[in-house]
Amino acid sequence: xxxxxxxxxxxxxxxxxxxxxxxxxxxxxxxxxxxxxxxxxxxxxxxxxxxxxxxxxxxxxxxxxxxxxxxxxxxxxxxxxxxxxxxxxxxxxxxxxxxxxxxxxxxxxxxxxxxxxxxxxxxxxxxxxxxxxxxxxxxxxxxxxxxxxxxxxxxxxxxxxxxxxxxxxxxxxxxxxxxxxxxxxxxxxxxxxxxxxxxxxxxxxxxxxxxxxxxxxxxxxxxxxxxxxxxxxxxxxxxxxxxxxxxxxxxxxxxxxxxxxxxxxxxxxxxxxxxxxx
Amino acid sequence: xxxxxxxxxxxxxxxxxxxxxxxxxxxxxxxxxxxxxxxxxxxxxxxxxxxxxxxxxxxxxxxxxxxxxxxxxxxxxxxxxxxxxxxxxxxxxxxxxxxxxxxxxxxxxxxxxxxxxxxxxxxxxxxxxxxxxxxxxxxxxxxxxxxxxxxxxxxxxxxxxxxxxxxxxxxxxxxxxxxxxxxxxxxxxxxxxxxxxxxxxxxxxxxxxxxxxxxxxxxxxxxxxxxxxxxxxxxxxxxxxxxxxxxxxxxxxxxxxxxxxxxxxxxxxxxxxxxxxx
Numbered sequence: 001x002x003x004x005x006x007x008x009x010x011x012x013x014x015x016x017x018x019x020x021x022x023x024x025x026x027x028x029x030x031x032x033x034x035x036x037x038x039x040x041x042x043x044x045x046x047x048x049x050x051x052x053x054x055x056x057x058x059x060x061x062x063x064x065x066x067x068x069x070x071x072x073x074x075x076x077x078x079x080x081x082x083x084x085x086x087x088x089x090x091x092x093x094x095x096x097x098x099x100x101x102x103x104x105x106x107x108x109x110x111x112x113x114x115x116x117x118x119x120x121x122x123x124x125x126x127x128x129x130x131x132x133x134x135x136x137x138x139x140x141x142x143x144x145x146x147x148x149x150x151x152x153x154x155x156x157x158x159x160x161x162x163x164x165x166x167x168x169x170x171x172x173x174x175x176x177x178x179x180x181x182x183x184x185x186x187x188x189x190x191x192x193x194x195x196x197x198x199x200x201x202x203x204x205x206x207x208x209x210x211x212x213x214x215x216x217x218x219x220x221x222x223x224x225x226x227x228x229x230x231x232x233x234x235x236x237x238x239x240x241x242x243x244x245x246x247x248x249x250x251x252x253x254x255x256x257x258x259x260x261x262x263x264x265x266x267x268x269x270x271x272x273x274x275x276x277x278x
Numbered sequence: 279x280x281x282x283x284x285x286x287x288x289x290x291x292x293x294x295x296x297x298x299x300x301x302x303x304x305x306x307x308x309x310x311x312x313x314x315x316x317x318x319x320x321x322x323x324x325x326x327x328x329x330x331x332x333x334x335x336x337x338x339x340x341x342x343x344x345x346x347x348x349x350x351x352x353x354x355x356x357x358x359x360x361x362x363x364x365x366x367x368x369x370x371x372x373x374x375x376x377x378x379x380x381x382x383x384x385x386x387x388x389x390x391x392x393x394x395x396x397x398x399x400x401x402x403x404x405x406x407x408x409x410x411x412x413x414x415x416x417x418x419x420x421x422x423x424x425x426x427x428x429x430x431x432x433x434x435x436x437x438x439x440x441x442x443x444x445x446x447x448x449x450x451x452x453x454x455x456x457x458x459x460x461x462x463x464x465x466x467x468x469x470x471x472x473x474x475x476x477x478x479x480x481x482x483x484x485x486x487x488x489x490x491x492x493x494x495x496x497x498x499x500x501x502x503x504x505x506x507x508x509x510x511x512x513x514x515x516x517x518x519x520x521x522x523x524x525x526x527x528x529x530x531x532x533x534x535x536x537x538x539x540x541x542x543x544x545x546x547x548x549x550x551x552x553x554x555x556x
Contacts, residue, residue, distance in 0.1 A: 129548070129549060191469035195429065225462050256395050270408070
């Protein structure tokens with residue numbers, strides 16, 4: 001099965017142009033045989049809102065708003081799953097949402113659980129946990145950007161059966177990071193894919209928006225922990241494709257006669273213990 | 279504060295020689311001004327036991343056995359903290375233990391929670407959780423090798439206040455890993471240090487023992503996630519030194535006005551959710 005990540009460059013506030021770009025990327029992915037494509041966080045609106053009023057005005061209902069309607073048409077017509085970051089306006093409550101559309105219609109949504117920095121000024125913290133969507137192409141989980149800094153996010157998905165974690169993201173530079181080095185975000189994806197035996201597909205954006213730089217480097221990581229597409233460019237829009245085998249992924253989680261890195265968890269041992277000598 | 283990792287090459291069954299090598303490494307670390315030195319997993323006995331009988335015969339009491347006594351003398355005499363992997367024989371029960379000795383005496387022990395492969399044939403799973411030891415040089419946590427594949431291990435330590443995670447380890451090659459690439463273990467240490475804002479010091483062994491290769495590449499990772507010493511050689515014994523600042527580490531965990539990557543956890547969201555459309 002082929003999957004794709006579309007690294008895009010949304011323009012703040014220009015929903016029409018952003019949805020057009022996203023639609024082109026979805027069509028490109030389908031043309032190349034992808035069964036699923038991941039698009040960046042807040043693909044439809046851009047990221048750097050100036051006020052809650054602006055964020056509210058740009059949000060729309062999911063899946064009843066116009067951008068969702070367009071993505072639904074494309075997913076149906078092209079028989080492709082689309083995982084896309086959207087500013088969801090749920091009757092005045094805003095969520096930083098990853099929506100999943102498929103050939104059969106709206107599959108479901110995730111609402112970003114861990115809000116980054118000024119997102120706290122306009123978005124509500126996600127209230128749907130970490131859902132996993134059972135589909136004919138596999139069990140799909142999705143979360144957004146900073147959620148990937150929490151190993152708990154991956155574990156919640158994998159313990160609910162996820163084969164694949166799709167991450168719409170808007171990664172920003174980390175202070176002190178050498179820009180010529182790989183991004184720490186890449187290593188987080190690799191480490192998490194490896195210890196969970198799960199495919200990770202992260203679609204980032206590029207460009208500078210109201211002074212905020214984004215770092216691209218979208219990546220598709222196999223269940224072994226090693227990238228199979230990307231990291232993509234730091235500056236340019238780009239499509240990544242990778243062929244994955246989710247049956248192999250499920251089998252490969254048995255590492256030897258004794259070990260499966262998910263089943264080997266011992267939750268009773270994770271309660272913080274005392275700090276004194278023992 | 280300076281810390282050290284001693285990458286050693288123990289010989290299976292030769293406890294005398296192994297304790298001598300370890301003692302030399304501790305003395306070297308102290309001479310170079312280290313306040314703490316980490317030594318590999320099962321430093322005193324080697325790793326590849328052939329039978330439970332052999333493992334039992336080589337184990338010794340902690341902290342009352344002869345190797346512990348030696349390490350205690352060194353820690354006291356040289357005023358250095360020693361974190362060392364030992365085969366602990368607790369009245370017939372064997373544990374893959376990381377023991378902590380300090381200038382004031384025996385500080386405490388961790389018993390490997392997640393047993394790797396044939397370790398299950400002779401060791402008991404650790405029964406002490408993830409203790410954190412409050413010392414004048416900082417709050418020290420320690421776990422062993424495969425424990426580092428579980429993000430829960432790091433979280434348990436950090437939620438109990440750890441400033442530093444010391445990892446005696448015996449990393450083996452991962453199937454399919456290109457030996458010219460950095461080890462996945464390095465990325466696990468980096469990712470875990472980064473998302474937890476904690477210093478990670480992993481002391482590995484080298485050499486081939488009864489056909490089992492070990493991969494060296496000991497590393498000291500700063501609380502930012504970036505290595506500050508190593509990765510060391512794949513084949514040779516080596517000492518790593520790094521100067522760390524645990525006050526800076528505690529301060530640096532506040533990433534901006536809204537975010538601290540440990541406090542931002544939302545445990546109520548991590549319960550696995552349903553798999554259907556929502």
